[in-house]
Amino acid sequence: MPSGSFNFPSARSACTVLLRRLRLAWREARPVVQLIFLLRFAAGAALGVAGSVYGAVNRPALLLAALGWLATTWAVYLLNGVADVVEDRANGQARPIARGELSRRPAVAIVWALSVAALVFAAAVSSTQVLLTAAMLGVGWAYSLGPWPLKANLAGFVAAVTALGVLTYLAGWSAAGGGRVTEPVFLFGLMMSLWMGLGGSTKDLADAKGDRLAGRKTLPVLLGDRRARAVMAIAASAVGWTFAVLCAIRGNGILxxxxxxxxxxxxLSGTVLTSSSRGSRSAQRRPYRVFMVTQYCAHLALFGCLGLTSPL
Structure with missing residues (x-):
């Protein structure tokens, strides 16, 4: 082939491979989780807009920030998939890395590319957005990797997952113009982040086998199945009642x-404490599905409270 010519078949093949890897990387990052993170970002933005006294929102900047945050959460969850391959295989997970459809090396390369893209998008918005993005990536790394990954113990799990939520709501709020952190921003962001950290632990019910193999100290591993379920029900109820009572007392419009x-x-409590969540892996995941549906419904209810169909 003459010097300087271009091999179109090879280029098409490389493009096909790249697109396939990106598609698998997206599946690995769990699209349903990525969507709820976008809703959290949107909720922070919507609450920021509702409480703003600075006039119109810079919509192009908000869109750039949302794209950057999507790249951030995609990178965080893809990295988690790379780190969790041992327990995912033991638990029979059908994700691409555990199944061998996506090897770890290209997955790590995509994590790096997404992280760089996230920081570039954030830099186009504000220095605050860069700091929040860097913090999110840092928490994601500390959760999955390092000599003492936060995922390996209960306190680390709750702290990291709650922090991922708080950072996401703050990122949306900041992208919408920032300003004063109003009570609805603080209360909704904090309580929904605690819901993530405490209610999200229900996913461990179906993953106890792999978690034991990987040396993770989750609630089911530490307490056994029955007592872990009781603690999960109490924690979820505590978040629900605290959130509702505070909103009723304060009358802040997000009741x-x-x-x-x-x-x-x-x-969730009714599901986790009854036989409906025992037996097969699918049944054991029912409390987690209730947890996820609750998040989606709560965010849609918030947008209804604010009279918005889309904060973007």
């Missing part, structure tokens, strides 16, 4: 969203 969380906590 309907808090009522959704309260109802979700009751449903």
């Amino acid at each position: 309907p969203a808090a009522v959704v969380v309260l109802a979700g906590s009751a449903a």
